[in-house]
Amino acid sequence: MTLHDLVPRRLCGDLSLQPLGIGSGTSRWDPSASCLDDGRMLDGLRRAVESGVDLVDTADWYGSGHAERLIGKVLREFPGHTVHVASKVGHVRGSAAHPYAGPRLRHQLEQTLENLYLDALAIYTLDSYDFGLGDQYLDPVIAQMQAMRDLGQIRAIGLRGPGSRGSVRLMRRFRELFERIKPDVVWTQANGLLPLAVLEDGEDLGAFTARQGAGLVVASPLAHGALAGGRPARAQSTLGGRSMADADVATLVITQGLEELAVRFGGAPGTLVRLALRFSLQTIANAVVIVGVGDERQVETCLSCLGDPLSDQELLEVADVFSRIRTGLQDPAGGIPAAEANV
Template identity: 60%
Template sequence: MTLIDLAPRRLAPGLTVRPLGVSSGTSRWAPTVAQPQDARLLDALRRALDVGDDDAGAQLLDTADSHRCGHAERLVGRVLKECPGHRVQVASKVGRVQGSAPHPYAGPRVRHQLEQTLENLYLDQLAVYTLESYDFGPGDRYLDPVVEQMRALRDLGQIRAIGLRGPGSHASQHTMRRFLDLFDRIRPDVLWTQASGLLPLADLGEDEDLGAFTVRHGVGLVIASPLAHGVLAGGRVDRALAAWPSAAADRGAMAAAATHGLAQLAGMFGSSTQALARVALRSILQRVQNAVLVIGVGDEQQHQYDRGFLGRPLSEEELAAVEEVFARVRRVMFKSEERVPSVEASV
């Protein structure tokens, strides 16, 4: 079994991690609400981090202060505290939660939130700290101070890399221009985005997608939701599509297209959830060879995602066949720009 393509990947200077990591999820429940899924999430985190392979490199764990209003960070911290000497590299985000400040990026808000995040995680340093929102206040009044703070935090060793959220696959031209402007002004070390076979990497024009863009600029790329909220691991299509912010789309047609595509992949590679997930993950890892994928540990279809699970590489013919299936599904699911899930609200 060839595993060369699954060797640890460089995210930033001095930061190399396995190509598959885990995420604490995206649920934004209020902290006062009962948390019936805590036990399952804790168990999933323990299993996901119990890899026992010192030669495989550090594993990336992706979270955010907005995940369940900080509750997810605290759960991650509980698991990390149980494992002294762990080699997990943790990435988190800032820019969504305002707290009592006038703006999520106002004043020393970024530095104060980092201090709270490190306390939640029982860590002295974050691997990546990502600016999650493009809103830096009226006239970008907070942008320069935030960039200064982030660089100071990196210089002090409290974070190893500065992250910036990248555009989604169907971002508007306005969002694309905004991203490119912020990229030039912030000069991040890592970009974070969501993509899968159903929602590919953003096309930045001139035959360059976000993957090629990161290679050209020498920055790392973290891809979340590579299984399309569980759809590509055999999960319930209707439940996953309900999480997509697409008010105009015909969800029945979308679900039918995704189900048909899964059936085609099952005919080629097997119908088990692991077989489907393997194909979905490998198709990205082999096409975007600088990317690190993070899979939500709370998903119903959570497995032990390790090098053995991914098995042999897909052949060029298999990769082409998989992409053809995904392209057909995308054409049915998103017949016009008006029916594409909007990412404007997320950036």
């Protein structure tokens, strides 16, 4: 990634990263890749490292540690490359009473570092808001996370942020935990169809984290593949204001919007991916954007299609289409209303 506008972004402290990273989850935007095998995933990770990607996002529960082990295999093949890894914790209990009980957090970090062949993580994110009855494990977890950061085992403490469809109760819970944990980084999912969460006071998560001096890691910029033109129905459960029983309607609503973008910006391969990634990269200034791709071809598409930045006018046009897709998903009977400017 050598594009002039994609310079490293400071997330926190002295941790600065390229603005586009890669996630190790299953690919969801290629219609032919419902399940990636290890070989394709490894090829994708290798291509990402070769291209200069310096952040790989994963979690200990992705394949019960299998994703971490695949990443570790690739990192050993590129000893001269500086690649940071972010992982998450909070769902794997093992034989402990709770995922956050006792020394479980420290033991899980040790296992993650062993899987990755690393001495330290860039970001270690608390992925669950469940800290036991009465938050009995919260204070010990905070102390452990701070100690691991002080010892250099992790560079940044992360906390999962709420999605835009989170309840008021969830938003309040996030604010409560943020104030107590004081994370360096917040991890969330957002894209053109699923905007950043807006907190109770009307401030969105990007503005909130920037004001608090925390970095932001944004995953799913392609909306589970919907914005790349592949299997839009896969995203229907996370988009819009209600669940849609008819997947064909979701497909039609999203496809109509994407066709409008293709007419406006051209139908060259990678155009839709470029628009979705550029939209996230340019509208969320304090974030590293994580694209969940897997095989080599997908990685190459994402890293080679970015081109020049979108102009302010182009960003407005893309945002308008995304907004009308969201409206159509919330009210599928109404379809996608045409933009007045295009009538």
